[in-house]
């Protein structure tokens with residue numbers, strides 16, 4: 162197949178679904194986690210669950226960068242604006258994540274905070290060049306896909322002598338989160354993972370090899386189109402039936418075993434592992450996030466402004482934590498679709514299109530509520 166619409170061909174999808182129906186053994190369940198929010202969105206958008214037998218269950222994972230950011234991190238960004246008077250540059254979804262005290266970056270902007278919505282790290286550098294008398298902070302979030310552009314921005318800021326630019330780094334790591342999911346005591350029972358698409362173009366398939374080896378869990382890396390996802394499900398079921406646990410790559414048109422070495426080198430030049438980082442839903446996870454290396458400390462907003470992290474519990478009614486661990490479904494939250502909607506998000510899973518709650522709500526996927 163060559164063109165994107167071929168990966169959305171309904172007849173082909175129904176053909177693969179029929180093949181899944183033939184190989185999925187009725188006497189057992191198949192519990193497959195799609196790690197990535199991009200897959201969660203595709204599954205809801207294209208109604209993939211509706212094509213599957215009832216005993217093939219898809220479980221949403223923590224791979225939505227907006228969803229896993231804890232309230233305390235948004236609070237830190239708000240403190241940067243209110244107490245330090247910085248210009249905060251960020252991507253759009255981050256603006257709507259609920260923070261402490263019924264706040265969000267959107268509300269802080271409405272009260273006069275200087276928050277600029279950007280489309281790339283180059284925009285943040287431009288703002289810093291245009292405002293030499295102001296401190297400009299890029300609120301960097303995301304998994305391995307968005308980390309290389311942040312590394313490039315830091316390198317360019319140093320080359321351009323931008324003393325008023327820094328990064329509030331919240332970049333997190335996919336394999337560490339997968340380990341954390343599998344390590345939860347009495348956590349969700351999984352038979353395999355649908356591996357991320359974009360993340361894997363950067364890190365390659367090799368970092369997932371630990372999961373078959375150490376946990377006996379197969380991983381099939383899949384693209385974001387509906388045929389990619391449904392084919393990956395078929396490949397996982399074939400592995401499980403055969404008693405195999407391997408890393409397989411459905412997304413061969415973009416992912417290799419080694420990934421993008423140039424991007425990896427840029428990340429390695431600028432970032433190092435954080436000893437610990439708090440995730441929404443997973444708690445503090447060792448070596449699961451990045452921070453700037455000492456050589457780039459001058460561009461680290463946490464160091465420049467002496468930012469301390471203060472953990473904050475989620476809203477009492479919010480089930481985002483359990484959803485991000487794969488233990489609950491969006492419809493099991495008692496305020497899903499009533500108090501909490503994409504227009505009035507109470508938890509982070511209702512903010513981004515990749516969030517499980519937002520995806521279920523937007524595409525009306527309530528079948529599995531029963």
Ligand code: SF4
Pocket residue numbers: 478479480481484491494495496497498501502506507508509510511512518
């Ligand atoms: S519906 Fe809202 S409050 Fe409930 S789990 Fe989802 S995001 Fe959190």
